[in-house]
Amino acid sequence: MPELPEVEALAQFLRTHAVGAVVGRVDVAAMSVLKTFDPPITALQGRDVTGARRFGKHLAMDCDGLWLITHLSRGGWLRWIDNPSAAPPKPGKGPLALRVHFFTPDGETPAFDLTEAGTRKRLAVWVATDPQQVPGIARLGPDALEVTRAEFGEVLATRSARIKTALVDQSLLAGVGNAYSDEILHAARMSPFATTSKLSPDEVDRLYDAMRAELSDAVERLVGQEAARLKGEKRAGMTVHARTGMPCPVCGDTVREVSYAERSFQYCPTCQTSGRILADRRMSRLLK
Known part of the structure; x- marks a missing residue:
C-alpha cells in the first residue's frame, strides 16, 4: 500500500x-x-x-x-x-x-x-x-510529519494499544502504514507488541525521532523520482519490512514475521525484543 x-x-x-x-x-x-x-x-x-x-x-x-x-x-x-x-x-x-x-x-x-x-x-x-x-x-489524526513531540505524546496517551496498532491507526496519526511502521519500530529498537500507555518519556522521544527520520529520509529519497520507479525505490529502502528470513542489516539476526488477518509485519528479535521470537495468531504464546 x-x-x-x-x-x-x-x-x-x-x-x-x-x-x-x-x-x-x-x-x-x-x-x-x-x-x-x-x-x-x-x-x-x-x-x-x-x-x-x-x-x-x-x-x-x-x-x-x-x-x-x-x-x-x-x-x-x-x-x-x-x-x-x-x-x-x-x-x-x-x-x-x-x-x-x-x-x-x-x-x-x-x-x-x-x-x-x-x-x-x-x-x-x-x-x-x-x-x-x-x-x-x-477522520484523520495529525499528520505524521507535522505532529509535534508534545502532540505525539498526547496522541499515544489517548489509547492503550500495541504500538504497531497505534502507528497505523489513521484516526490517531495520518500517513503511516504497515511497511513504515515496521521500519520505524526497528529504528526505535522497540517491540511491535509494546503498549503505548506504558511507554516512558524517553521511549516516546525515541519513537518520535525514529518516525520523523524514517519518513523524512523516505520522502527525500522518493520525491523527484518518476512515478513508475517509486515502488521499487520503496522496497529498496526497507531494512526489515518484507525481508522475512533475511539477515537484519544492523545486527545480522534473522528477520522474523508475525501474520494476522490479511497482513503480516516483520521485526528483528535482537534489535527489538531482547531476542524473543514473537508468536502470531497461529500460536498461543511467546516462543522461548
Whole structure:
C-alpha cells in the first residue's frame, strides 16, 4: 500500500507534470471506484489543474476548486502516460480503473491511469468541493510529519494499544502504514507488541525521532523520482519490512514475521525484543 512518502512523491509528481494543464476527458473503466456522484466526474473536464497535495495516504488534485481525490489502498497505483490511446478503455478489462486526460500549455496530451492489481477492488475515487467531505480525510489524526513531540505524546496517551496498532491507526496519526511502521519500530529498537500507555518519556522521544527520520529520509529519497520507479525505490529502502528470513542489516539476526488477518509485519528479535521470537495468531504464546 502506498504510504506517506510514496503519496507525497506522487503529489509532487503531479505538481510537476499536471499543474498548469487542463483536464480533458475522464474515462471510467470501473464504476465501483467512484464513491461520489455529485459533483459528477464529468465536472472536472475543462478545469485548470491548480495544485496537488496529500492528506494522510489520500492523494488529491485541485482542479480550480474541485478536487479529485483518491485512496490507492493496497493494490492501487498511479501511472503517467505521455501518449495515451485516443480510444476510451473498455470497462472491466484489466487493472485500469480510471484515466484522466490533460491538455498542457505546450500542446501535449498526456494522461494518468489509476490502476489496481488483484481481485479485491478497494481503490476509491471522490470528486468533492472540499477534501473534508471525504470521510477518510475527515477522520484523520495529525499528520505524521507535522505532529509535534508534545502532540505525539498526547496522541499515544489517548489509547492503550500495541504500538504497531497505534502507528497505523489513521484516526490517531495520518500517513503511516504497515511497511513504515515496521521500519520505524526497528529504528526505535522497540517491540511491535509494546503498549503505548506504558511507554516512558524517553521511549516516546525515541519513537518520535525514529518516525520523523524514517519518513523524512523516505520522502527525500522518493520525491523527484518518476512515478513508475517509486515502488521499487520503496522496497529498496526497507531494512526489515518484507525481508522475512533475511539477515537484519544492523545486527545480522534473522528477520522474523508475525501474520494476522490479511497482513503480516516483520521485526528483528535482537534489535527489538531482547531476542524473543514473537508468536502470531497461529500460536498461543511467546516462543522461548
